[in-house]
Amino acid sequence: MSWRLCPSETALLVVDAQEKLVAAVQQPTDWLERLEILVKGASLLGVPIAITEQVPTKLGRTVPAIVQAAGKSCKPISKTKFSAAEQGKIFSKKRILVAGCEAHVCIRQTVYDLRLKELTPIVVADAVGSRRERDREVALAEMRADRVVVTTVEAVLFEMMESSEHKQFKDIQSLLK
Numbered sequence: 001m002s003w004r005l006c007p008s009e010t011a012l013l014v015v016d017a018q019e020k021l022v023a024a025v026q027q028p029t030d031w032l033e034r035l036e037i038l039v040k041g042a043s044l045l046g047v048p049i050a051i052t053e054q055v056p057t058k059l060g061r062t063v064p065a066i067v068q069a070a071g072k073s074c075k076p077i078s079k080t081k082f083s084a085a086e087q088g089k090i091f092s093k094k095r096i097l098v099a100g101c102e103a104h105v106c107i108r109q110t111v112y113d114l115r116l117k118e119l120t121p122i123v124v125a126d127a128v129g130s131r132r133e134r135d136r137e138v139a140l141a142e143m144r145a146d147r148v149v150v151t152t153v154e155a156v157l158f159e160m161m162e163s164s165e166h167k168q169f170k171d172i173q174s175l176l177k
Contacts, residue, residue: 005122005159007045011091014039014051014070015084015100015110019060024131025101031129032063034153035099037175038127039069041157044168048091051076052084054106082106085113088121095120097156099127104139111148122149124156 017035025031042049051062053076061067062076077087082105088096096114098107098121107128114121123143130136144150157172166172 005095005156006162007047007160009093010095010097010160011048011050011088011093012039012042012097012099013084013088013091013110014049014062014066015098015106016052016054016059016102017062017066017100018053018056019063021054021059021101022063022129025129027130027133027136028126031101031127032065034124035127036065036069038097038099038124038153038156039066040175041153041172042097043069043071044171045157045160047097047160048093049074050084050087050090052079052087052100053077054082055080081109083109083113085110085117088114088119089117093119095122097122097124099124101129102135103128103130104135108139108143111143112146115148120149122151122156124153125150126152 049070051070053062056078096119098110111121125140140150154176161169
Protein backbone atom coordinates (compact mmCIF):
# COMPACT_ATOMS: atom_id res chain seq x y z
CA MET A 1 0.00 0.00 0.00
CA SER A 2 1.24 3.46 -0.90
CA TRP A 3 1.12 6.23 1.69
CA ARG A 4 0.48 8.74 -1.07
CA LEU A 5 -2.99 10.25 -1.31
CA CYS A 6 -5.00 9.83 -4.46
CA PRO A 7 -8.60 10.94 -5.07
CA SER A 8 -9.88 7.44 -5.82
CA GLU A 9 -8.80 6.18 -2.38
CA THR A 10 -9.64 9.25 -0.31
CA ALA A 11 -12.75 10.88 1.20
CA LEU A 12 -13.29 14.10 3.15
CA LEU A 13 -15.18 14.28 6.44
CA VAL A 14 -16.11 17.83 7.47
CA VAL A 15 -16.95 17.82 11.16
CA ASP A 16 -19.36 20.33 12.71
CA ALA A 17 -18.54 23.58 10.90
CA GLN A 18 -21.78 25.03 12.22
CA GLU A 19 -22.91 28.62 12.65
CA LYS A 20 -22.78 28.84 16.48
CA LEU A 21 -19.60 26.77 16.78
CA VAL A 22 -17.82 28.71 14.05
CA ALA A 23 -18.66 31.98 15.81
CA ALA A 24 -16.83 30.70 18.92
CA VAL A 25 -13.89 29.00 17.18
CA GLN A 26 -11.12 31.56 16.81
CA GLN A 27 -7.88 29.62 16.32
CA PRO A 28 -6.31 29.66 13.84
CA THR A 29 -8.01 32.80 12.54
CA ASP A 30 -8.15 31.58 8.92
CA TRP A 31 -9.26 27.97 9.56
CA LEU A 32 -12.71 28.44 8.01
CA GLU A 33 -11.23 29.93 4.81
CA ARG A 34 -8.83 26.99 4.59
CA LEU A 35 -11.72 24.56 5.16
CA GLU A 36 -13.68 26.11 2.32
CA ILE A 37 -10.65 25.79 0.02
CA LEU A 38 -10.25 22.15 1.04
CA VAL A 39 -13.91 21.39 0.31
CA LYS A 40 -13.81 23.16 -3.05
CA GLY A 41 -10.59 21.39 -4.00
CA ALA A 42 -11.89 17.98 -2.94
CA SER A 43 -15.02 18.59 -4.97
CA LEU A 44 -12.98 19.53 -8.05
CA LEU A 45 -10.94 16.33 -7.64
CA GLY A 46 -14.04 14.12 -7.30
CA VAL A 47 -13.29 13.23 -3.67
CA PRO A 48 -16.49 12.20 -1.84
CA ILE A 49 -17.46 14.58 0.97
CA ALA A 50 -19.59 14.10 4.08
CA ILE A 51 -20.55 16.94 6.40
CA THR A 52 -21.70 16.40 9.98
CA GLU A 53 -23.66 18.64 12.31
CA GLN A 54 -23.60 18.26 16.09
CA VAL A 55 -27.18 18.75 17.36
CA PRO A 56 -28.08 21.35 14.70
CA THR A 57 -31.19 22.47 16.60
CA LYS A 58 -28.86 23.93 19.24
CA LEU A 59 -25.68 24.75 17.32
CA GLY A 60 -27.17 25.81 14.00
CA ARG A 61 -26.59 24.52 10.52
CA THR A 62 -23.30 24.18 8.66
CA VAL A 63 -22.09 27.55 7.42
CA PRO A 64 -23.53 28.07 3.92
CA ALA A 65 -20.15 28.55 2.20
CA ILE A 66 -19.09 25.02 3.20
CA VAL A 67 -22.35 23.41 2.06
CA GLN A 68 -22.21 25.34 -1.20
CA ALA A 69 -18.58 24.32 -1.77
CA ALA A 70 -19.47 20.64 -1.24
CA GLY A 71 -22.20 20.71 -3.89
CA LYS A 72 -25.94 20.12 -3.95
CA SER A 73 -25.69 16.36 -3.54
CA CYS A 74 -23.91 16.66 -0.17
CA LYS A 75 -26.49 16.97 2.61
CA PRO A 76 -25.25 17.48 6.19
CA ILE A 77 -25.76 14.54 8.54
CA SER A 78 -27.04 15.26 12.05
CA LYS A 79 -25.32 13.58 15.00
CA THR A 80 -25.33 13.63 18.79
CA LYS A 81 -22.05 11.81 19.50
CA PHE A 82 -18.94 13.95 19.50
CA SER A 83 -17.21 11.49 17.16
CA ALA A 84 -18.19 11.60 13.49
CA ALA A 85 -16.57 8.22 12.76
CA GLU A 86 -19.92 6.56 12.06
CA GLN A 87 -20.46 9.02 9.22
CA GLY A 88 -16.93 8.29 8.01
CA LYS A 89 -17.97 4.67 7.56
CA ILE A 90 -20.31 5.66 4.70
CA PHE A 91 -17.32 5.93 2.40
CA SER A 92 -15.84 2.93 0.67
CA LYS A 93 -12.44 4.58 1.10
CA LYS A 94 -9.64 3.66 3.50
CA ARG A 95 -8.23 7.18 3.85
CA ILE A 96 -10.36 9.87 5.41
CA LEU A 97 -9.33 13.53 5.44
CA VAL A 98 -10.69 15.05 8.65
CA ALA A 99 -11.33 18.79 9.08
CA GLY A 100 -13.69 21.08 10.97
CA CYS A 101 -14.05 21.79 14.68
CA GLU A 102 -13.19 21.47 17.48
CA ALA A 103 -9.73 19.89 17.37
CA HIS A 104 -9.66 18.66 20.96
CA VAL A 105 -13.21 17.26 21.05
CA CYS A 106 -14.97 16.13 17.86
CA ILE A 107 -11.91 16.01 15.59
CA ARG A 108 -9.80 14.11 18.11
CA GLN A 109 -12.54 11.60 18.95
CA THR A 110 -13.36 11.10 15.27
CA VAL A 111 -9.72 10.41 14.40
CA TYR A 112 -9.30 7.78 17.12
CA ASP A 113 -12.62 6.11 16.31
CA LEU A 114 -11.75 5.97 12.59
CA ARG A 115 -8.53 4.20 13.54
CA LEU A 116 -10.53 1.68 15.58
CA LYS A 117 -12.54 1.01 12.41
CA GLU A 118 -9.25 0.30 10.60
CA LEU A 119 -9.49 3.43 8.48
CA THR A 120 -6.64 5.90 8.03
CA PRO A 121 -7.53 9.42 9.19
CA ILE A 122 -5.48 12.34 7.92
CA VAL A 123 -5.95 15.55 9.91
CA VAL A 124 -5.87 18.69 7.77
CA ALA A 125 -4.52 20.98 10.50
CA ASP A 126 -5.00 24.38 8.90
CA ALA A 127 -8.68 23.49 8.29
CA VAL A 128 -9.22 22.48 11.94
CA GLY A 129 -10.17 25.01 14.58
CA SER A 130 -10.72 25.34 18.33
CA ARG A 131 -11.91 28.10 20.61
CA ARG A 132 -8.49 28.17 22.28
CA GLU A 133 -5.13 27.76 20.56
CA ARG A 134 -3.80 25.72 23.50
CA ASP A 135 -6.54 23.08 23.09
CA ARG A 136 -5.91 22.91 19.35
CA GLU A 137 -2.14 22.60 19.68
CA VAL A 138 -2.33 19.93 22.41
CA ALA A 139 -4.82 17.88 20.36
CA LEU A 140 -2.68 18.09 17.19
CA ALA A 141 0.48 17.21 19.14
CA GLU A 142 -1.25 14.23 20.75
CA MET A 143 -2.44 12.92 17.39
CA ARG A 144 1.04 13.39 15.86
CA ALA A 145 2.55 11.50 18.80
CA ASP A 146 0.08 8.69 18.10
CA ARG A 147 1.33 8.57 14.49
CA VAL A 148 -1.69 10.21 12.90
CA VAL A 149 -0.74 12.10 9.75
CA VAL A 150 -1.24 15.83 10.31
CA THR A 151 -0.89 17.96 7.20
CA THR A 152 -2.21 21.05 5.40
CA VAL A 153 -4.80 21.90 2.77
CA GLU A 154 -2.21 22.78 0.15
CA ALA A 155 -0.17 19.62 0.77
CA VAL A 156 -3.26 17.40 0.45
CA LEU A 157 -4.57 19.01 -2.74
CA PHE A 158 -1.21 19.06 -4.53
CA GLU A 159 -0.49 15.47 -3.50
CA MET A 160 -3.79 14.25 -4.92
CA MET A 161 -3.06 16.03 -8.23
CA GLU A 162 0.47 14.58 -8.42
CA SER A 163 1.59 16.98 -11.14
CA SER A 164 1.02 20.37 -12.72
CA GLU A 165 -0.33 18.46 -15.72
CA HIS A 166 -3.46 17.44 -13.79
CA LYS A 167 -6.62 18.71 -15.53
CA GLN A 168 -7.72 20.58 -12.35
CA PHE A 169 -4.32 22.10 -11.59
CA LYS A 170 -5.14 25.69 -12.62
CA ASP A 171 -8.49 25.66 -10.80
CA ILE A 172 -6.95 24.33 -7.60
CA GLN A 173 -3.94 26.63 -7.87
CA SER A 174 -6.32 29.61 -8.13
CA LEU A 175 -8.09 28.49 -4.92
CA LEU A 176 -4.78 28.53 -3.07
CA LYS A 177 -3.61 31.99 -4.18
